[in-house]
Amino acid sequence: MLLKYTRTFYALLFISGLTTICLSCNSSANDVDSATRGSNTSASNEIFELNFQIKGLAAGHYYLTGMYGGQFYTIDSFAIENNGQALIHRPALLPQGMYYVVLPDRYTSIQFIVTDEQKFSMTSDVNNLVGNMVVKNCEETFLLYHNLKFEQKYRGEYEALKQKINSTPRGSREAAILEVERQEKIDERIAQIQKDAAEHPDAFFTTFKLAGQNPRIKAQKLPNGEDDNARIVTLYRQQYWDAVDFSDGRLLRTPVYTNKLRSFFENIVPQHIDSLVKYAEIVTNASMQNDSLFKFTANYVGMKYQSPTFMGSDAVYVYMVENYFTHERAFWAKSHEIDRLQLDASIRHSSMLGEKAKDLEVIAPDGKMISLLDSDAELLVLYIYTPNCENCQKETPLVKKAYDAWKSRGVEVFALCTDPDEKLWKNYIDQNDLDWTNAFDPMIESEYTFKYHIDITPEIYVLDRNRIIVARDLHAFQLDEILGRHIR
Known part of the structure; x- marks a missing residue:
């Protein structure tokens, strides 16, 4: 399996940025991003202190929990006595945002918001926890x-x-x-x-x-008086972020921003590449009003599309890296990490859907040099494999079956072996009766790893008559449909 660590490596580059963010969850309030509106300036005598009593709560261990970017993290545990009372104390201010007292079942929680006021009390009872809640000395939690x-x-x-x-x-x-x-x-x-x-x-x-509020769109009508549902959907998408204050990074310490971001890209934006790129740009540019929101948004969108969710969707990842993971903008990343991401994006860009295929000059079984783009086939399948790769051993017979079915209609397979063992390669050809165009490049002199994105093997690309990439990241069982769609 060629480059089997590639996906993990580049994911770690993104995660390293996120880890930096998440580590700040355990920091004191003066570590909150300076661009976050309303942040505190911590002093040595400033503490967090919550007098907490919920009558009827069982005695036991409870957990003070925070949130960052949709992920919960435990800050501390504490004991509640038989009267449901506890004093929750921290030696430094909490970063401003939403927090939870999580009950021993680890599912039920009591929420509160802190900003400047971090010495307050909450009292209620289990019979009507919300309805009987009394909050003193914390306006934000009172409003909540x-x-x-x-x-x-x-x-x-x-x-x-x-x-x-x-x-x-x-x-x-x-x-x-x-x-x-x-x-x-x-x-x-x-x-x-x-x-x-x-x-x-x-x-x-x-x-x-x-x-957290979603837009309310008035009824839209077509000229014939019928409901214009398409217009309603468009307006909803356009107004989806109107109520979000992108200058306030404290939203990351609530569930609302991450939930809204996830729902937007999974449910609101049309699932085709142009729309995803368009709205990735709109949302990421808006998030640049705050360093923390920008850092999180760029990482979230980039990681979401790093591994394609549908054919070619990693074009969104490529766009994000090329435009936001730059030395000028990715302030959280080290220079060498940015360079590696840019290289990865460059390789992916060269082999995206709609791109002109790059030529490969490689070795044929008879030792002569052959060229990928010299083929005059109507459709050309570039099959990149490794003989001892388990997935390749499963896929090769299926690719062969598709080839046998379509070769009479002008389909050719150009099969490039990535293993440098020539004997292994030739044995594999003989054992599988591979009568298509076979190729070998033990020293990677064609630089195929820089011309075609090879995450894991096998990789399957389909090139049309003009050698434009029309399909990629395929499984062998998809070839019949793809070839049938593009054959003349």
């Missing part, structure tokens, strides 16, 4: 539970209304009335969020809450 109490009441009323709608005959007058009530209930929730935001415009809770 003010909202949670509203949401708790709202959800109960909304679910009851949905049940009535579901049990009412569709198209009836009563159903129409209930639908109006449902819309009014949604409007009520939006109005409450907007009211709270207007009353507390500078609160981090407001930044957090608004960032």
